[in-house]
Amino acid sequence: MTEKHSLVLQTDFGLDDGAVSAMYGVAKTVSPNLDIYDLTHNIPQYDIWTASYRLYQTVKYWPAGTVFVSVVDPGVGSNRKSIAVKTKTGQFIITPDNGTITHIAKHVGIESVREINEATDRLPGSEKSNTFHGRDVYVYNGAKLATDNAHFDNFTNELDPKQIRQLNIFDPQNHGDEVSGTIDVLDIRYGSVWTNIPFSFFEKDNVQYGDYFDVVISCRGKAVFEKKIKFVKTFADVNLGEPLIYINSLVNIGIALNQQSFADAFDLGIGNDWKVDLKKIETKGE
Structure with missing residues (x-):
């Protein structure tokens, strides 16, 4: 029997419309008994730096196996990759490859990175939608991964952690x-x-x-x-x-x-x- 883990969501969507609720619905459709929590949905719009920092502020305090879905994605639908990351402390993060992993890579460490195939690893019936990967790709796969961490191995395209996009950080x-x-x-x-x-x-x-x-x-x-x-x-x-x-x-x-x-x-x-x-x-x- 597989052990379910918590799913934690972070976005810049706010709570003024149904976007976050739709993500909850997809996750619950994948696994009705899944425990879902919010990191924050008030990241300033398009602010990848803050999204990266809030993950660093939070991830290490959650148990190994916890899955984070972080969606601050000004390049949604473009050629930027979607990735699943396993940290050296055992948590997972699903997010665009746009710099969101910067502080985690520097301060926590990355064990493995896999590319998510946006054409096939997605919510059934969402194939014509190109602007809501938070719902159609990220939380869908995040829920599967939280239900069974072995889902990580279904992402077969392994990437070099040194090659994922990172923002510049000046050392003190x-x-x-x-x-x-x-x-x-x-x-x-x-x-x-x-x-x-x-x-x-x-x-x-x-x-x-x-x-x-x-x-x-x-x-x-x-x-x-x-x-x-x-x-x-x-x-x-x-x-x-x-x-x-x-x-x-x-x-x-x-x-x-x-x-x-x-x-x-x-x-x-x-x-x-x-x-x-x-x-x-x-x-x-x-």
Whole structure:
């Protein structure tokens, strides 16, 4: 008897129409007792970078065998490939080959990649539909894979993981009392900035709670924020509205305002254009 696994969906579809519900329906038609969950359906439209990051933020916390279907697909119906990916931690991801796997490849690792044949591996009767692969190809195969992980072997065209499309990621830098990186993503609900600078940089440099940093955030070389900020354990360690440096839930360095949106206050964005520099200027608390 095969063991069913959870199916987790991520899209940029929103919930204002029936697209996500149709995906649920296809999955339930494949396997009526399948457990289906939502990662998010509020990825900004066409934003492959954010889709990639949200998978990295989430995938490793689910059991091996879990199947993720991620559909942020501005090239739907074009010659971009559809792929099924097995991570080194045992989860599966079905998605377009458009860069969505970037952060998983870098931070989790890929064990195997298979191409999905869009002409044959699809919902029966959907052959003339070219613009809703989330329903017709991805969730259809995702449901089969969640029902039985052995379905992965039915995708016989194996691809080199190094050949799948990846977005550029700039690695963080550590120069002793100065570290730098980029803004990976924004905390959507609260407006905190999540950088790609790992807390291990601070550990290596013996940074302590209460130390201060000169913080410069720039976009394409132009500074948009400059201020001295304190590194703290919790948001409550500074007054309301004051900036702080903290360790986020992925154990990277975050920057925030206590109970206000840092991103909105300074009109910040994400990606490689947004650089963050932190230089330690004090080693003792106030």
